[in-house]
Amino acid sequence: MDTTAAPDRPSVSVTAPQTLRVIKRTGDVVPFDADKIAVALSKAFIAVEGDNAAASSRVRDFVQRASQSIEEAFLRRMPDGGTLHIEDIQDQVELALMRAGEQKVARAYVLYREEHARARAEASAEADIAKPHPTLNVTAPDGSTRPLDLGRVETLVRDACENLANVEADKIVEDSLKNLYDGVSVDGVSQALMMTARTLVEKDPNYTYVTARLLQDNLRREALSFLGIADEATYQEMADYYKPAFQAYIEKGIEFEQLDPRLAEFDLARLGDALDHTRDAQFTYLGLQTLYDRYFIHRDEVRYELPQVMFMRVAMGLALDEDDREARAIEFYELLSSFDYMASTPTLFNAGTVRSQLSSCYLTTVPDDLDSIYSAIRDNALLSKWAGGLGNDWTPVRALGSYIKGTNGKSQGVVPFLKVVNDTAVAVNQGGKRKGAVCAYLESWHLDIEEFLELRKNTGDDRRRTHDMNTANWVPDLFMKRVFDDQEWTLFSPATCPDLHDLYGAAFEKRYQEYEEMTRNGQLKLFKRVKAKDLWRKMLSMLFETGHPWITFKDPCNLRSPQQHAGVVHSSNLCTEITLNTSPDEIAVCNLGSINLAQHVVDGAFDGDKLKKTVRTAVRMLDNVIDINYYAVPQAERSNFKHRPVGLGIMGFQDALYAQDIAYASDEAVSFADTSMELVSYHAIEASADLAAERGRYESFEGSLWSQGVLPIDSIDKLKAERGEQYIEVDTSATQDWDRIREKIASQGMRNSNVMAIAPTATISNICGVSQSIEPTYQNLFVKSNLSGEFTVVNSYMVNDLKARGLWDEVMINDLKYYDGSVQPIDRIPDDLKAKYATAFEVEPKWLVEAAARRQKWIDQAQSLNLYIQGVSGKKLDVTYRMAWFRGLKTTYYLRALGATSVEKSTVDRGNLNAVSNASPGAAPAPSPAPAPEAKPEPKGIDDFLQGKSGSGSQAPSAGEIDELGCEACQ
Structure with a gap:
């Protein structure tokens, strides 16, 4: 691609007005000349196909059309004239080649540009000559101006x-x-640097770290100037500035009545010395922007908290009652700031503040009387105010048509009250920091269950719809047996069958059958008989159509609960991972945090010794939450101190698989899910037992499964015995010495009634820059949307593997854009990488269920399990959810059958170049460039749906939207 003119170059007939100009790399401004585009295109073909290319009619016609098209595009963009940069024109040449399918020529052109860019950079460095640039002044906040300090920018x-x-x-x-322009603000300079860096993220994932580090210049300037430390500081200067900034921050925070005055009692000099400024460099742009927007403490909209200061504030808040507070605070800080473990969002929000509401989620039971119902709604409001996610058990409330003794009337049922709950969640939005979030649970025998299933529909009487809250089915094993055996199912009102609410297993089955007999002999008048399969179809149909209600299983939650002696698990929580007892006198509380599995894969192998150390410290931090926590209602405080439950979970599971070169859809991944969770369980249970030796057993320990020597792995036998061997199949293999743990518990007891739960980690995984919870990768290249904006996310593991094989280039980037981040349709990607980088909808749901089943055997609570199903049919849904029950899972979460926001998508035939669009619901990636498939029709009914005539896909929120719903209320 030399600079000589191409022979027989076709001319371009359209001439642009002289007002359209081009900035050259020298800084010179010259008139736009469309003929030069034709020259560049011709040279590109000659370089690849030889000198005869220019004479080819195919090439000549293409050059003519492409040159004119590019020129017309610029004229449409700037009809009144304007200035282009030479790089803008070259970008359009690249895209024209790729649009036409001239991949070899496009690749050569890309490499040519890169080679010459490197040569220019090297020549500039050798000559020590500054790049030409216009003279710019910067406007300071006080209105004064000064020349732009290019040295500092560089x-x-x-x-x-x-x-x-x-x-x-x-x-x-x-x-x-x-x-930049003359008079630009100081922040404007920073914004320009960040915006430039973030546009390059799709070319290399490392640019997300560059963008984050540039963002930190804003953070430092804002916080340091507010604290009176410095007007601004570089990354290197923070080695000296962090300590005085931390000390000034504590003083200001206490003065503003935002921080707990007890923080001043710590040895601040010692803690300041422990701050590690280099850990600021590990943030992704999404992670740091999320912290800035929603976590850092601020005063009058000025964030005066810096990242390492925030982690130390949280660590101090959790160490307030420790004997050696400084040592423990440093230990906790090391764990948080290294991303080995991350506390839940409420803990990050509030630890060390004057109102330390650190718990993640609350579970309540609503009694069947008007006063109690509105007291429960009031409790929802108070708990939501302080950033708690809510799970409400509404099964005790009498059904539609039930007799009301006090008024001699008939009840309107559960649904009108749920409308009030929905509106309360909207009104009390977690202290203004994020949306209020609540989930209502109802058992499948409740007479209002069919109307409950339709709460999220967009049609029907809006007074009986709840568009802003979540709903979940609380399904007894007996119902699932009748689905399997194609039998009838009877619906009752709790007003006439109140004891069903507190029964489970064989006792529930016996009593339920007695009530059914009472309907046959006329003793019970208010009931309804349906086919179990018909109700199951409606459950799946509504789940598909609206994303709700989720399907959770009552009996495994109770039969495997360590606290069976102390009450009943009446529901799960907002995110379906918590399974704790509730009653009118006790609101269950859970305190969450997550191990980052990716940080525990070292040199391609899982590091069990590092995991043990992390887990022991994490369990201590979680136990401390219980004593330090602010309780908005007395029932929550009573319950938490009596049982002391915590929920240690995991995140970065997919990253850990990548680091070990394991595909999600594989036996190796299922095995890793098993062994990694076993190790977490082993060390977490032992840590709680050792805390019991140090601090004492939890109050209700005696009579628990722990006190009987029954561990989570052992409780599977109880579930098998009560359900029946023919209805369950669970792997029960183990690798650790569990007898040693049983002996330790027998002698020391347990500090916590429950120890483990896997929450969604929607936000804290963003902070740590890893995949959420136990999720497979959503897409390998996409735009993620949340309250902090839109962020290009690229799978760095995939990029590194492609680079290692010489496959990462502009053509690959555009292929990934076109195929919505999927590697499957790209021919030149090897099969082993296609398997490794299969995305969530490309992994068969059976692998998700199998991996979850292996984890569940080690967990004393549950896990938030999203199910991704592509090409949804009634049969596939039926098989998947039956399998979840058959494998002994306690709960499931969202059914995700609808894509997230796509990345900018380049196409051949369409005119929506670089548009951000939504993927077609349920549509698989096209095998070749083609127009978008037509939208699928809505399902015409349950029968059509379950016969495989699938509709538009589940209305479950997209990935970005889910962040703003229930998930992050837990984590």
């Missing part, structure tokens, strides 16, 4: 790029200067 960008491969500091500086 230092910031070099620091941001330090120790990161495949990033170009010079390119960021050069491209940013194009977007």
Whole structure:
């Protein structure tokens, strides 16, 4: 691709007005000349196909059309004239080649540009000549102006790029200067640098770290100036500034009545010395922006908390009652700031503040009287105010048509009250920090269950719809048996069958059959008989159509609960991972945090010794939450101190698989789910037993399964015995010495009634830059939307593997964009990488269920299990959810059958180049560039749906939207 003219170059007939100009790399401005585009295109073909290419009619016609198309695009963009940069024109040449399917020529052109960019950079460095640029002044906050300090800009960008491969500091500086103007604000300079870096994330994932580090310049300037430490500081200067900033922050926070005054009693100099400024460098842009927008403490909209200061504040808040507070605070800080473990969102929000509501979720039972119902709604409001997620058990409330003795009238049932609950969640939005979040549970024998199933529909009487809250089925084993055996099912009102609410297993089955007999002999008048399969079909149909109600299983939650002697599990929580007892006198509380599994894979192997250390510290931190916590209602305090439950979970499961070169849809992944959870369980249970030796057993320990030597793995036998061997199949293999743990519990007891639960981790996994919870990768390249904005997310593991095989280039990036982040349709990607980087909808749901079943045997609570199903049919849903029950799962969460926001998508035939669009619901990636498939029709009914005539897909929220619903109320 030399600079000589191409022979017989076709001419371009359209001439642009002289007002359209081009900025060259030298800084010179010249008139736009469309003929030069044709020259560039012709040279590109000659370089690949030889000198005869220019004479080819195919090439000549393409060059003519493409040149004219590019020119017309610029004229449409700037009809009144304007200025382009030479790079803008070259970008359009690239896209024209790729649009036409000229992949070889496009690839050569990309490589040519990259080679010359490197040569220019090297020549500039050798000559020690600054790049030409216009003279710019910067406007300070006080209105004064000063020349732009290019030296500082270059230092910031070099620091941001330090120790990161495949990033170009010079390119960021050069491209940013194009977007600056004379008089730009100081923040405007920072924004230009960040915006330039973030546009390059799709080219290399390391640019997300560059963008985050550039964002930190804003953070430092805002916080340090507010604290009176410095006007601004570089990354390197923070080694000296963090300690005084931390001390000034504690003083200001207490003065503003935002921080607990007891923080001043710590040895602040010792804690300040422990702050590690280098850990600021590990944030992704999404993670740091999330912290800035929603976590950092602020005053008058000024964030005066910095990342390492926040982690130390949380650590201090959790160490307030420790004997050696400083040592424990440093231990907790090390765990948080390294991302080995992350506390839940309420703990990050509130630890160390004057109102330390640190717990994640609350479970309540609503009694069947008007006063209690509205007291429960009031409790919802108070708990939601302090950032708690809510799970309400509404089964005791009498059904529609039930007799009301006090008024001699008939009840309107559960649904009108749920409308009030829905509106309360909207009104009390977790202290203004995020949306209120609540989930209502109803047992499948309740006479209002059919109307309950339709609460999230967009049609019907809106007074009997709840569009903003979640709902879940609480399904007894007996119902599932009748589905399997194609038998009838009877619906009752709890007003006439109140004891069913507190019964489970064989006792429930016996009593339920007695009530059925009473309907046959006329003793019970208010009931309804349906086919179990028909109700099951409606459950699945509504789940598919509206995303709700979720399907959770009453009997395994109770039969495997360590606390059977102390009450009944009447529901799960907002995110279906908590299974704790509730009653009118006790509101169950759970305190959550998650181990980052990805941080425990070292040199391609899972590091059990590191995991043990992390788990022991994490359990201690969670136990401390119980004593430090602020309780908005007395029933929650009573319950938490009596039982002391905690929920240690995991996140980054998919990242841990990548680091070990394991595909999610594989026996190896199922085995890793088993062994990794066994180790977490082993060390967590032992840590709680050792805390009991140090601090004492929890109050209701005697009579628990723990006190009987029955561990989670042992409780499977009880479930098998009560359900029947023919209705369950669970692997019960083990690798650890569990007898040693049983002996330790027998002698020491347990500090916590419950120890483990796997929450969704929607937000804290963003902070740590890993995959959520136990989720497979959603897409390998996509735009994630949440309250902090839109963020390009690229699978860095995939990029590194593709680079290692020489496959990562502009063509690959555009292929991934076109195919919505899927590697499956891209021919040049090897099969082993296609298997490894299969996305959530490309992994058969059976693998999700199998892995979850292996984890569930080790967990004393449950796990938030999202099910991804592509090409949904009634049969596939039926098989998947039956399998979940058959494998002994306690709960399931969202059915996700609808895509998240796509990345900017380049297409051949369509005119929506670089548009952000939504993927077609339920549509598989097209095997070749083609128009988007037509939208599928809505299901015409339950029968059509369950016969495989699937509709538009579940209305479950997209990935970004789910972040803003229930998930992050837990984590």
